[in-house]
Amino acid sequence: MTASQGEQGDRPLIDHRPVETITLGVILAFALLMAWDNWRTGIRWESTGPQAGYFPFYVSMILACACIYGIAGEVIRWKKPAGQFVSRQQFRRVLQVFIPTLLFVPVTQWLGLYVASFALIAGFMYWIGRIKPWISILTGYLFSMIMFVVFEIAFDVIMPKGPLERLFGY
Amino acid sequence: MEALDLLFLGFKVLMTWKTLSLMMVGLTLGIFVGVLPGLGGPNGVAILLPLTFTMDPTSAIVMLSCIYWGALFGGAITSILFNIPGEAWSVATTFDGYPMAQKGQAAQALTAAFTSSFIGSLVAVMLITFLAPGIASFALRFGPPEFFAVYFLTFCSFVGLGREDKHKTIISMALGLILAGIGMDTVSGQLRMTFGNAELLRGVNFLVAVIGLFGISEILLTMEEQLALRGHAARISLKVVWEVWKDLPKYWVTLLRSSAIGCWLGITPGGAIAASFMGYNLAKRFSKDPNSFGTGRIEGVFAPETAAHASGTSALLPMLALGIPGSGTAAILLGGLMVWGLNPGPLLFVEHKEFVWGLIASMYLGNVVGLIMVLTTVPFFAAVLRVPFAAIAPMIVVSCAIGAFAIQNAMFYIWLMLLFGVVGYVFKKIGIPMAPLTLALVLGSRAEDAFRLSMIGAGGDMGVFWSNSLVGTITTLAIILLFWPLISAVTSRSMKALRLRP
Numbered sequence: 001m002t003a004s005q006g007e008q009g010d011r012p013l014i015d016h017r018p019v020e021t022i023t024l025g026v027i028l029a030f031a032l033l034m035a036w037d038n039w040r041t042g043i044r045w046e047s048t049g050p051q052a053g054y055f056p057f058y059v060s061m062i063l064a065c066a067c068i069y070g071i072a073g074e075v076i077r078w079k080k081p082a083g084q085f086v087s088r089q090q091f092r093r094v095l096q097v098f099i100p101t102l103l104f105v106p107v108t109q110w111l112g113l114y115v116a117s118f119a120l121i122a123g124f125m126y127w128i129g130r131i132k133p134w135i136s137i138l139t140g141y142l143f144s145m146i147m148f149v150v151f152e153i154a155f156d157v158i159m160p161k162g163p164l165e166r167l168f169g170y
Numbered sequence: 171m172e173a174l175d176l177l178f179l180g181f182k183v184l185m186t187w188k189t190l191s192l193m194m195v196g197l198t199l200g201i202f203v204g205v206l207p208g209l210g211g212p213n214g215v216a217i218l219l220p221l222t223f224t225m226d227p228t229s230a231i232v233m234l235s236c237i238y239w240g241a242l243f244g245g246a247i248t249s250i251l252f253n254i255p256g257e258a259w260s261v262a263t264t265f266d267g268y269p270m271a272q273k274g275q276a277a278q279a280l281t282a283a284f285t286s287s288f289i290g291s292l293v294a295v296m297l298i299t300f301l302a303p304g305i306a307s308f309a310l311r312f313g314p315p316e317f318f319a320v321y322f323l324t325f326c327s328f329v330g331l332g333r334e335d336k337h338k339t340i341i342s343m344a345l346g347l348i349l350a351g352i353g354m355d356t357v358s359g360q361l362r363m364t365f366g367n368a369e370l371l372r373g374v375n376f377l378v379a380v381i382g383l384f385g386i387s388e389i390l391l392t393m394e395e396q397l398a399l400r401g402h403a404a405r406i407s408l409k410v411v412w413e414v415w416k417d418l419p420k421y422w423v424t425l426l427r428s429s430a431i432g433c434w435l436g437i438t439p440g441g442a443i444a445a446s447f448m449g450y451n452l453a454k455r456f457s458k459d460p461n462s463f464g465t466g467r468i469e470g471v472f473a474p475e476t477a478a479h480a481s482g483t484s485a486l487l488p489m490l491a492l493g494i495p496g497s498g499t500a501a502i503l504l505g506g507l508m509v510w511g512l513n514p515g516p517l518l519f520v521e522h523k524e525f526v527w528g529l530i531a532s533m534y535l536g537n538v539v540g541l542i543m544v545l546t547t548v549p550f551f552a553a554v555l556r557v558p559f560a561a562i563a564p565m566i567v568v569s570c571a572i573g574a575f576a577i578q579n580a581m582f583y584i585w586l587m588l589l590f591g592v593v594g595y596v597f598k599k600i601g602i603p604m605a606p607l608t609l610a611l612v613l614g615s616r617a618e619d620a621f622r623l624s625m626i627g628a629g630g631d632m633g634v635f636w637s638n639s640l641v642g643t644i645t646t647l648a649i650i651l652l653f654w655p656l657i658s659a660v661t662s663r664s665m666k667a668l669r670l671r672p
Contacts, residue, residue: 020600027341034348034363041362049626052355052362055618056348063344066337073337085599090394094595097393101386101567101591105584108571117568121561129560143565147572156224157576 012084019085021074028067035060096128112162118144173299177534180527184535189229193532196233197540200240205247205551206562212498212608213384214241216377217569219506220576227510228525232532234506235486238499239291239536242482243544244551246283246475251276251552259478262450266463266470273466277406280548281414286425286472288541290479293429294436295533298487302519302530305491309516314623315634319644321617323651324494328606330654333444338602346607349374350614357622369582376505376611378574378583382590383597383604384498385570389563390595405549414468421472424453428473432480436497437487449477483533490526491516494613498605501612 038053038060045051086094100120107116122140125131151157152170161170184190203214214237222230245260250267263283270279312320325343332339352363353373364370418425428449435445453473454463463470485497493515495501507514512522519526544551574587597604628634636642650657 016600019596023596023600024341027345031344031348037363037365041360045630049357049622049630052358052360055621056351056363059344059347059351063341063348066340066344069337070335070341086394090396093393093396094390097389097563097567098592100564102588104567104571105581105588108584109581113568113572113575117564117571120568121564124564125558125561129558131558131560139561143568147568150221151572151576155221157220157572158579159572159575160581 010087010089012086013088013091014085016082016085017074017078020082021071024067024070024074028064028071031060031063031067035064097124100124100128108160110162112165113159114144114148115162115164117147173303176303176523176527177299177531179523180529180531181535183228183524183528184232184531189232189528189532192225192229192233193236193536193539194543196236197240197536197543200237200242201244201247201540201544201547201551202240202554203237204241204244205554206566212380212502213388214238215499215502215506216380217385217566217573219377219502219509220573222506223509223576227507227512227522228528230506230510231503231525231529232536234503235529235532236536236540238482238503239533239540242291242479243284243287243540245478246287247280247544247548247551248555250279250283250471252555259446259482260474262446262474263471263478265450265474266465266467269464269466270468270471275466277410278414278468279466279471281406281411281545282468282471283475284541284544285414285418286428286476287479288537289425290429290432290476290481291483291533291537294433294480294483294487295530295537297433297484298490298533299530302487302491305487306516306519309492310520312516314620314627315637315641316644318617318620318624319635319641319648320492320494321613321620323644323648324488324609324613325606325617326648326652328609330651332603332606334601334603336655338600339606342597342602342604343606343610346610347614347617349379349607350376350611351618356615356619369580372578374586374611375577375583376608377502377509377577378586379590379611380502380505380608381570381573382587383594383607385566385573386587386591387594387598389566390591391598392559393563406545411545417468421469423456424469424473425476427452427456428476429480432477432482433484435477436481436484445481446474446478450474486533489514490518490529493518493616495609498608501605501608505612 035057038057041053042051043053043057045054100123104116104120107119111119118140120140121143122136125136125139126133129136151159184193199218200214215234218237219234222233225233242259246263246267248254249260249263250271253264253268253271267279267283270276309316328343329336329339348363350373353361353371355362361371428445431448431452432445435448450463450470450473453469454460457463457469482497482499485495485500486503489495489500489504493504493513495504504514507518512518512525570587571584574583575581577583594604624634628637634641635645
């Protein structure tokens with residue numbers, strides 16, 4: 001069962017309606033941007049059929065209309081409660097996994113994927129999961145090793161590698 | 171029977187140690203993926219797809235489809251033992267499965283779930299075996315207008331039959347179509363929507379989108395909900411299996427009805443989720459004792475599981491025969507076909523006989539092997555759920571990153587995956603469905619090409635979509651489906667009005 005309700009001292013961070021409205025607004029902006037670019041590419045008919053922008057232009061228009069419809073619906077019902085989008089505690093937990101993942105990418109670029117995944121797994125287990133250090137380190141090590149053997153050796157899928165792998169001649 | 175001969179050919183293709191062991195690997199990974207909350211069929215297949223890039227297409231599809239079967243089986247384990255549906259289509263299984271486990275009948279419930287899954291798939295695979303070649307050879311006569319009409323039908327049925335808000339389905343689908351159009355235009359060779367960005371020249375790869383939308387976003391959602399797992403232990407003995415199987419004939423109506431619902435909803439893109447609920451509700455409605463549903467009736471496990479599997483399997487029928495996926499996972503498998511250099515569509519049955527029939531044969535074999543595997547390894551997989559999520563979450567993140575990078579050996583794709591992860595998280599929370607986006611992303615350029623080729627052929631006359639009875643019927647059907655909610659509302663209102671006026 002989920003235990004998301006009834007946490008002590010948990011307050012809503014943001015409500016459902018503003019998030020939905022903003023998201024639809026962002027998509028609307030995206031649709032208009034794409035429509036403009038396609039209009040620039042050409043949305044008319046040539047002797048050889050429709051120009052490159054024709055199809056995506058009209059899809060952008062449909063997208064924009066659907067967004068406007070959605071936004072209008074939200075604005076009309078603005079006063080009616082729609083529940084919370086995410087609570088503070090929940091959002092904190094989301095960031096707990098999202099920020100390490102975000103850091104994982106530059107580290108991958110710098111030290112290679114296998115070292116970065118060792119660090120991510122061991123670090124996450126130790127700091128976020130509060131799991132004993134030796135279990136965290138061992139799990140991270142084993143997982144990275146298995147991945148290395150599976151991808152690099154068995155399946156020939158090349159991953160970004162860093163100084164450590166170079167040391168071993170890969 | 172030609173189909174049987176060809177099926178035999180398929181089995182011959184399968185019977186190599188390499189393929190069989192890949193099958194076992196696929197099933198194991200699949201059950202694993204299905205058991206873990208926060209990972210499901212589409213994510214599992216998407217994340218593991220890069221593993222298959224260097225394989226030959228037949229081995230690759232066998233492994234991937236086995237991941238899919240495994241995930242279908244695995245979803246039932248968590249629903250019954252932990253009351254957590256590992257997959258959305260196992261939600262209905264929890265209604266009676268978990269109460270059974272609470273009453274100490276976990277083994278019976280699991281056996282029932284696995285067996286009915288097996289039956290559902292078997293019916294669907296037989297349907298594929300005998301129907302798909304016929305549909306494919308019929309579709310060989312299709313020209314661009316017919317193909318566009320069929321794509322249009324697929325899109326419209328998602329909008330008309332989906333249970334989400336219509337405008338949200340349209341948003342999701344239109345976004346997918348636009349993203350599919352980014353990059354080089356396949357007809358004129360012109361660049362569009364790239365804004366001079368070199369990374370966008372290649373377009374937005376659908377796999378990156380899928381890994382982000384399904385994989386990363388699931389991790390975020392699962393973290394947010396903070397799952398605390400408390401489950402029942404289970405071990406399945408032969409005696410229990412025998413007891414459940416002995417009673418099977420009693421439930422033949424339920425099994426048959428659910429199979430039929432599943433097959434129908436699988437072929438039309440209604441999906442396994444709708445099928446499982448419908449199977450459950452109909453079993454309840456036709457039962458002599460509907461109130462006992464929800465208290466741990468074995469029929470309440472049979473009905474949704476059979477329907478979910480029948481639908482999950484039959485979703486591959488339109489994918490194989492027409493190149494149109496019936497579900498999100500089928501869309502990813504279809505993307506896989508393109509990666510391996512195969513052109514999905516009716517020609518597949520002519521040009522790549524071994525591939526198609528190898529896949530169909532692997533559905534039979536994979537389901538038999540899968541059934542035996544899940545029946546014997548339940549305690550092990552139930553133990554997987556006791557592994558803390560703090561260990562599983564980063565592993566899934568790493569797997570996703572590997573998958574995203576492997577597509578083009580590009581770091582840009584890992585960033586893009588993260589972006590899609592955030593998008594997926596928000597979309598899921600505000601109720602924008604993701605399956606239409608995936609479908610549109612995979613089919614987008616094919617649909618556009620078909621549209622433009624038919625327009626070129628007809629000199630820009632939209633009438634080409636009604637130019638003969640075949641294409642006209644499909645197009646009309648598509649438009650009816652698109653406005654189906656309106657039509658059914660109007661008809662039910664007028665029916666009411668008629669009844670009021672005797």
